[in-house]
Amino acid sequence: MKGLILTLIWFVIFLTVTIVILRLRRRKKPFKFFMAVFIGTLPLFIFSYLMTPTDLYFLPSSFVEPCAIVDFLYGLVVYVLLFHNFWDFVYAGPMGFSAGLLVELERVGGRGGSTEELIAYFRRDGQVDKIFGRRIPNLLHGGYIAMDNEVVRLTRKGRVMANLTCFLKRLVCAGEGG
Numbered sequence: 001m002k003g004l005i006l007t008l009i010w011f012v013i014f015l016t017v018t019i020v021i022l023r024l025r026r027r028k029k030p031f032k033f034f035m036a037v038f039i040g041t042l043p044l045f046i047f048s049y050l051m052t053p054t055d056l057y058f059l060p061s062s063f064v065e066p067c068a069i070v071d072f073l074y075g076l077v078v079y080v081l082l083f084h085n086f087w088d089f090v091y092a093g094p095m096g097f098s099a100g101l102l103v104e105l106e107r108v109g110g111r112g113g114s115t116e117e118l119i120a121y122f123r124r125d126g127q128v129d130k131i132f133g134r135r136i137p138n139l140l141h142g143g144y145i146a147m148d149n150e151v152v153r154l155t156r157k158g159r160v161m162a163n164l165t166c167f168l169k170r171l172v173c174a175g176e177g178g
Helices: 002-024 031-050 068-092 095-109 115-121 135-141 156-171
Strands: 146-147 149-156
Touching: 002 031, 002 068, 031 068, 031 135, 095 135, 095 146, 095 149, 095 156, 135 146, 149 156
Parallel strands: none
Antiparallel strands: 146 149
């Protein structure tokens, strides 16, 4: 149980440090920053595990794992998986491809935008990214957007997701286009 409790504490610290630093200074490559903060907290997690008693001064004996290495490895694996889930969440949510399209549609408002305008939003160095080009049919099928004479507009469902994505992008300072 000690490993799990310390994992949760260090993951909250990781989230707090990440969000605070990103709010103070935007990073061009936030994933490298996420990894650096995570790797920086690993020795602190290990140190805190080694320097605290098995009962953390408050756990009843029935909550103490008798094998310290099992307790430590369990906590370490859970910490790594929490970080991985955070990374996946940020990539799929506020920095994801489809979410970027929804945010762009929200930005242009009720007038909507053509598929060419939406694809152009993700154009890099004059080339169209094929990954983004296939997202429009997926968003249409999912009910997030509606098309009328080549004009794309958000549906109610799409607007909810776009606003949620905007909030999450601001929270992790993802910036334009993910």
